[in-house]
Amino acid sequence: MQGLMYRLAELDADSAGLVRVIDYFDALIRHGADTSAMLRASAALADCVVGIDVVGTSGGHRQHARCDPKGRWLTQAAGQRSATKDVVVDDVVMGSVWIERAGPALALDEMLVDRMALTAAIILVPRHSPSAAEHTRAVLFPMDDIALLSSLTALHIEPTTRLRVAIATADSPPTAHAPTAGRSTPITVDNHVLYLLPGEPSAPWVGSGRMGVSLPMPASAIHRHLGNARFALAQAGESEPVVIADRLGALNLLETGNGLAASDIPDLVRVAELRTTTHGIELISTLRTYLGSGSLRATADRMHLHHSSVAHRLAKISEAVGYPVDSIEHRARATAMMMVLDGSGAGDA
Known part of the structure; x- marks a missing residue:
């Protein structure tokens, strides 16, 4: 079949045939073919015996082989070399590839050996396998969607998995090992250490410096919310060196250029659920009056x-939203929550 395709390509050697040969060898490279697989595929495409004689880039190992169109390895030449090409890696000739075609050369033989040589040169150069740190960087600073998804796969993280980003100062990162997500690893960017963390991290981050931890987001979108972690870091201080964005509630919306939605902020999700019931509306009204x-x-x-009834209602709404709404340290958080809720058109609350 491949031999037939090759012969048909002669009818249009200047365009379709050339493109077909190039695409054929590009596919071998994409699929990670080795020199043996490349030789078999070349023999099938050329419909004749092909050969290779190269030395590995690290030296020492020499590969000398011939293959016929049926994939059989030959020890003897099937005929004269009708086309040959040097295999060059970094301006050094590592060997050659060739075609042993009986009869006259065909139109695409030169193109075939040229692509064989180029493919062999690419195969001979050891492939770089990105490290966990490089994949982590690609998730946080992706070049494109394909690079992002490829790195998530390499880190064993599903795109829909909810993650957090943590940012710490590079001169004083956490002393304890952060519970990094999947196979990710901390990376250093602009004097800060960045971590990919599970959506619900279990271990505390204890260190000599400050750290900000973002709200949980889908892994495929976490790179859009680095600013959220930086905003949390900006709120950290001596009394509270580690700030998790959840504790800031609707105040996260103050982050410049934030791309957050109400559904991303747990406080707003919980209080929105409250206003769906008469009792919940009563609690929200009590909190609004208390804050005023x-x-x-x-x-x-x-x-x-x-006043005991008011205290009881405030305790109930605190339980519902997950923090004490009547405490001094959460006054700004509760006020921001109510401002966003009222701004969303909850006039009945």
Whole structure:
């Protein structure tokens, strides 16, 4: 079949035939063929005996072989070499490839041996296997979607898996090993160390410096949210050296150029669920009044409730959203949550 394709290509050697031969050998390279596979494929395409005589780039190992169109290895020449080409790697001749065709040469023989030589040269150069650090960098700073997906596969991370990015100062990274996602590894970029972390990391990050950890995002989109980790890092200090973006709630929206949606922020998801019930709307209304008045008693007076009832409602909404809404350290977080909720058109809450 391949021999027939090759003979038909002679009808248009200046265009379709040339393209077919080039594509044929490009496919061998893409599929990781070795010299033996390349020789078999070349013999099938040429429909005659082909040969190779090369020395490996590391020296020492010599490969000398002939193959016929049926894939059989020959020890003796089948005829005179009708076309030959040197195999050159970095301007050094490593050997040659050739065609042993009985009868006159065909139109594409020169093209065939040329592509055989080029393919052999590519095969002889040891392939670079990207490291885990290089794949991690490609996930965080992808050149394109194909590179991103390829690196996620190499790191054993599904594109839909939710991950976090952590950023620490390079001069004081965490002393404990961070629970990196998949086979990823920390990388250093612009005096910071970046980590890919599982969406629900279990170990604390203890170190001598500061660290910011982003909200969880799908692995295929995590590179768009490096700014979220940097925003969390900017909020870290001596009293709280590690800041996880979840603790900032809707304040994450203050990040310049953020690409976050309400569904990315746990606080907003939880409070949105509350307003779907009458009881939840009651709790939200109590929190709004509390944030506006500043104390339990003032809230109780405004709502015509006993202050213990107000305290009970605040405890319930704190349980629902996952943090104490009436604590001093979470006042800004709770206020931001309510501002976004009200801005989304929840006038009935």
